[in-house]
Amino acid sequence: LIPPKVPVRHEVEIEVRYAETDQMGWVHHANYLVWFELARTALCRRSGHPYSEIEAQGYFLVVTATETRYLRGARYGESVRVAAWVDRLGSRGLRFGYEVTSPAGLLASGATEHVWVERASGRPCRTPEILRDAFAILAGAAGSLPA
């Protein structure tokens, strides 16, 4: 029997910033994409490959699509938790999933899609060799992260 793939789910806590609110009194919806990015950054770091190093090694993980569902708003004075995981792993890109929660429950869920781009040429490329094992582990395909 092959066990189902269970991706690594990583959470970060984010304090709502006053500047993130708008005149409706809630966090403006565009900021959720920035929060997703913070959680994605933390997930990459946890895999042993901080995204800043990935860029330094000559690759960009370019965003090709985003989607978000908003259920409840977030308020200044609160902190939210944002979970990220690898939702789908391709040979030339991947898809992350996200959930934003507060003590009040689920605030939003979303996903972002990305392709790998070689920094020097600006061209799409295959997943950098050095990242393949680590991202396969994140995706739950095999192995496990260092404790």
Place this chain on the structure above:
Amino acid sequence: LIPPKVPVRHEVEIEVRYAETDQMGWVHHANYLVWFELARTALCRRSGHPYSEIEAQGYFLVVTATETRYLRGARYGESVRVAAWVDRLGSRGLRFGYEVTSPAGLLASGATEHVWVERASGRPCRTPEILRDAFAILAGAAGSLPA
């Protein structure tokens, strides 16, 4: 014969801001949602009901979902055009469609979904009566906008 519904398509021109770029050298993807909002604001204004007045009359048009596909990046030093239209009109909310273009072609497309909320109670509500005709015209269902 009933002619097909053709929604009013309204375009705005937006100069890329330096602060909107990120270290990849392109506009950060979260800013497209802000651009969509600018085009949506202009479309409402064109309908004769500026969104600032709609809020003043006691209603919020709350974002419940967004989605964006990114094809090419936008650069500082360029201007882009963002078109918005009513994609679907419901009794308690609506969906807008968007396209971002530059002389290089289509950069991105997307959509946002919204529900009407009564400001005083914070509760979802039906489309404010005063807006129904104007939004039906935007959606291409009937009539036309003042020239």
Place this chain on the structure above:
Amino acid sequence: LIPPKVPVRHEVEIEVRYAETDQMGWVHHANYLVWFELARTALCRRSGHPYSEIEAQGYFLVVTATETRYLRGARYGESVRVAAWVDRLGSRGLRFGYEVTSPAGLLASGATEHVWVERASGRPCRTPEILRDAFAILAGAAGSLPA
């Protein structure tokens, strides 16, 4: 002998966000004002009066001036520390000081000035009574914060 006033200095750690960088490869300068605000928020919270509660009690602390000196840039992949303190305390407003540091040393310093405004009337007002002692302690004028 009267000891000199030593204001309470409170620090927060802030992870640089990718969206905060610009195409120069460093954090865009406008974000430092947002970081100052995070440190100010934490300082208020430490005084026992979270700013979100101050607004709920009917007061705004409106920004009337800002100034910042930038010595070195901050990069994605780093965290910075932002210290805030009450630099000057008036009967109707106050001034905060700030320093942003990283392991590389001092990155920036700055200040913001504020006046109290009554939310209902939109008018400037005296420091809300409930905050006077706490802010005097922050400013180092007297007493001390709870441990």
Place this chain on the structure above:
Amino acid sequence: LIPPKVPVRHEVEIEVRYAETDQMGWVHHANYLVWFELARTALCRRSGHPYSEIEAQGYFLVVTATETRYLRGARYGESVRVAAWVDRLGSRGLRFGYEVTSPAGLLASGATEHVWVERASGRPCRTPEILRDAFAILAGAAGSLPA
């Protein structure tokens, strides 16, 4: 008689964005630095040297200081005008002045200071030769811009 130096004053019109407001109901103060940048960009463009070309030629105009005084707030639904001019011209940097106005009068004024940095080395440098005449004209020191 030597006429006094009168710098070229250039204005741009900026529509307030919903995302720029905060829960106080006014534009968040950090956005004024972004508006200053838009006016500065337009002033450079008017000098015949768009800032995007200056960077392409290998130079950065790095921000070393900002200051802003806020007199009245700006609201969503309004447009503001932002004027920029060269306030002081040095051999290795310069200072710009700004004013933000609306039909209600002066909303804010400010200044930003900058040094020239060679992109390749990351080192401060003298004003790029190609820009000296154009910036001297902007500063009102001599000559005039093409009509």
